[in-house]
Amino acid sequence: MPTAYLRRHAPFWLSIFAGLALWEVAGRSASAAFMVPFSTTLVRLWQLIVSGGFFTALLDSAELFVTGFVLAVAVGLPLGMLLARVRLLRVGVEPYIMTLYATPMVALIPFILSMMGFGFAPKVLVVFLFSVFPVLYNTVEGARSIRPELIEVAKSFRSSEWALWREVMLPYTVPYTMTGVRQAIGRALVGMIAAEFFLSSTGLGQLIMGASQNFDTGGVFASILIIGLIGVGLMRAGLMIEQHFARWRQ
Amino acid sequence: MTDTAVRVTAPAPVARKNWKLADSAFVPRLICGVVILLIWEVAVRALAPAYVAKPTTVALAIPKVLTDPVFLKATGETLAAVAEGLGITLVFGTIIGLWMGRSLTFDRAIRHYINGFNAIPMIVVLPLFSLWFGYSTYTRIATIIFAAIFAIIMNVADGARAVPREYLEVSRAFRASRLSVLFGVVLPASLPYLLAGVRLAAGRALIGAVVAEFFLSIGGVGYYILYNSRSYHHNEAFVGVLLLAGFGVGFELLVNWSIRRFMPWYRRGDKS
DSSP states (O other): OHHHHHHHHHHHHHHHHHHHHHHHHHHHHSOTTTOOOHHHHHHHHHHHHHHSHHHHHHHHHHHHHHHHHHHHHHHHHHHHHHHHHOHHHHHHHHHHHHHHHHSOGGGGHHHHHHHHTTSHHHHHHHHHHHHHHHHHHHHHHHHHHSOHHHHHHHHHTTOOHHHHIIIIIHHHHHHHHHHHHHHHHHHHHHHHHHHHHHSSOOHHHHHHHHHHHTTOHHHHHHHHHHHHHHHHHHHHHHHHHHHHHHTTOO | OHHHHHHHTTTGGGTTTOHHHHHHTHHHHHHHHHHHHHHHHHHHHHHSOTTSOOHHHHHHHHHHHHTOHHHHHHHHHHHHHHHHHHHHHHHHHHHHHHHHHHOHHHHHHHHHHHHHHHHSOGGGGHHHHHHHHOSSHHHHHHHHHHHHHHHHHHHHHHHHHTSOHHHHHHHHHTTOOHHHHIIIIIHHHTHHHHHHHHHHHHHHHHHHHHHHHHHHOOSSHHHHHHHHHHTTOHHHHHHHHHHHHHHHHHHHHHHHHHHHHHOHHHHTTTOO
């Protein structure tokens, strides 16, 4: 058992260890203003955790992320399903959704700032805008995959509208929606940081901004490390959600 | 609405092939577009202050902005930066991706880093890059590369891994050198993946460029938008947003078109 475990996971740990060693060496040989070694980053991270600044930042960011993201799914999924059912509406709206999906939403941040100011709501709007279109786009894409025969059969058995949604539409569309959800998680994270950078400064975004303004390179690295780990964790969660639903998908 | 839905769901799968049906989509699209613009116009007129962008005033601003040398210069700068960044990304991303796809050791060594960096929201590195490269255009290029390269690497690596075994066996039977196998067989075979990666990367590169311009206040479309919206010239700024949206969509269409045109076998069954 342990040798099998070792054989499978040794390359992973070896590469992580080599990477950290490289970071340590690079950090020690470079000027402290540019790069700090891994050990210093850990020390700085520990200081942030002990001082409590880290957890308040994390909570602030989590509140923003969750509010915006849940809103995006709550709007994107039903709207996408509606578009799926009403084909005429879907055909009409599709190019606009595609356009918005491809538009860099960051460009709207200055407008949101000057119209809505520095509160919590504009930041939620940013996260929402970043994440709603992947959900919507993929849901509509999934709706296209529903074979028309299925709806016809359901109709010819006099299925009620509600049963049709529950038994045919939802199972067929949700796996695609989940692809959108996975993409939306990544985008919402970018939106969260962007909102915290360019609107009122709070949370993890402020942690990193503050550190860079004080030339606290250790703090910058510590925050990037943490945000990176959160990003990896969220991505993994998104992938698991997607794969869980992908079993239905053809 | 509901009665139309029952009737029209049937021809959906044929829509892609049948051009007449595609043309019939034009009318609902036009109507939806007009409705969206109307809602926007009315809502802004009723609820928002006068400086907020609305369709009529934005339309009036378009000719003025498009002939404004400041705007043209900004567009050129951003586009050049994105093109340069994407060029660098494409070369290095493809090489690293191919290598990852064909060498298990290399793949194991760096795969977690690629995945990890890909998961980091790219904006986060801006403060660090501005420490490293200063408030300069180098930081913008670096941000663009960071934003785009991992998408390319991951897609090319997937593509290189998915190359059919027979191709490699045949090239080995003909004693092809490693390098010519890599660039003569593996690269062309993984081209669809590369293009999918490019589509992703281009969108991210654009975001990276705009964010960098916001953050660093260096010339470009992003800064043009920021500057004009700060000085309450929302209409002018919105033309910048339209331009960015145009790039995003244009690139998406370009990639889709080239997949259909040059790799028609790839799309089959991908979208119904």
